[in-house]
Amino acid sequence: MVGCTTYSSDANLTDDDFRQVSRVIYEHCGINLHDGKKELVRARLAKRMRVTKRRSISDYLSYALRDHSGKEFSLLVDAISTNLTSFFREQKHFDFLCDEFLPSLITKKRASGDKVVRAWSAGCSSGEEPYSLAITLLSELKNAPEFQVKILATDISTTVLDRARTGIYPEKRVAPVPAELKHRYLIREKSDGEKMFRVAKILRECIYFGQLNLMQEWPIKVPLDFIFCRNVMIYFDKPTQERLVNRYYDILQPGGVLFTGHSESLTGIKHRFRYVQPTIYAKV
Numbered sequence: 001m002v003g004c005t006t007y008s009s010d011a012n013l014t015d016d017d018f019r020q021v022s023r024v025i026y027e028h029c030g031i032n033l034h035d036g037k038k039e040l041v042r043a044r045l046a047k048r049m050r051v052t053k054r055r056s057i058s059d060y061l062s063y064a065l066r067d068h069s070g071k072e073f074s075l076l077v078d079a080i081s082t083n084l085t086s087f088f089r090e091q092k093h094f095d096f097l098c099d100e101f102l103p104s105l106i107t108k109k110r111a112s113g114d115k116v117v118r119a120w121s122a123g124c125s126s127g128e129e130p131y132s133l134a135i136t137l138l139s140e141l142k143n144a145p146e147f148q149v150k151i152l153a154t155d156i157s158t159t160v161l162d163r164a165r166t167g168i169y170p171e172k173r174v175a176p177v178p179a180e181l182k183h184r185y186l187i188r189e190k191s192d193g194e195k196m197f198r199v200a201k202i203l204r205e206c207i208y209f210g211q212l213n214l215m216q217e218w219p220i221k222v223p224l225d226f227i228f229c230r231n232v233m234i235y236f237d238k239p240t241q242e243r244l245v246n247r248y249y250d251i252l253q254p255g256g257v258l259f260t261g262h263s264e265s266l267t268g269i270k271h272r273f274r275y276v277q278p279t280i281y282a283k284v
């Protein structure tokens with residue numbers, strides 16, 4: 001029969017499969033797949049199962065875990081993780097940077113002779129967050145041309161990092177960028193269908209994109225001025241959040257700031273940060 005597959009597929013996720021995938025994902029990247037996530041995991045693994053033409057989710061899992069190249073395991077992690085992001089997400093963080101943090105940072109840096117502003121977008125997804133940071137920093141520092149901006153942008157997922165490096169977004173995704181900044185930092189790309197925009201070279205030049213699993217070693221040698229780790233820790237359990245938040249503290253400059261996502265507070269976590277305002281914490 002034309003268009004019919006000859007094998008039957010079983011998209012059932014057994015409790016054993018769910019326990020196995022939860023354990024492997026937790027050990028690898030800290031994502032905590034509690035029982036409430038079972039249906040989501042089933043649906044996403046069923047998709048990979050179909051793409052890889054496996055007969056059942058169990059069969060798919062053994063295939064992904066056996067694949068020595070690690071490629072299918074990466075795709076499994078991609079399938080499980082959530083990459084939702086947008087330009088200028090949580091505007092109050094960008095307002096805080098412009099109105100409070102950067103003016104005093106620049107004064108301090110001028111006094112110390114340090115000419116670089118260093119930031120990290122940890123869990124940067126498809127790039128909207130680091131590009132929003134680059135736009136903000138470059139436009140705020142336009143009257144301080146002696147400063148260089150260096151943004152490290154990392155994610156565990158190579159799929160989203162490829163999109164981030166390409167830096168081309170449809171019109172509806174760049175809608176949150178204020179008109180004047182859009183005009184200055186986004187370039188209309190030739191396209192047949194939907195209007196597309198490419199980020200300007202000057203933005204790309206201050207961002208280094210790299211793959212990094214936050215649960216592993218970090219190649220960061222120079223203390224950072226601020227870290228955006230937003231809407232990432234929400235997927236981790238408290239002990240993992242606590243370890244991460246304390247590692248962030250250690251790699252910040254004194255006075256450096258950690259920004260978390262709107263639903264991620266440090267309540268219930270042992271840490272050394274000073275609370276500034278909801279989701280903004282400063283190193284003492």
Ligand SMILES: C[S@@+](CC[C@H](N)C(=O)[O-])C[C@H]1O[C@@H](n2cnc3c(N)ncnc32)[C@H](O)[C@@H]1O
Nearest residue numbers: 029082083084085123125156157213214230231
């Ligand atoms: C919901 S997105 C947040 C994107 C952006 N920070 C924002 O707030 O718009 C979460 C990102 O965290 C990444 N992520 C999850 N676990 C990670 C880990 N262990 N190491 C690095 N990135 C991770 C995911 O791949 C995903 O792109």
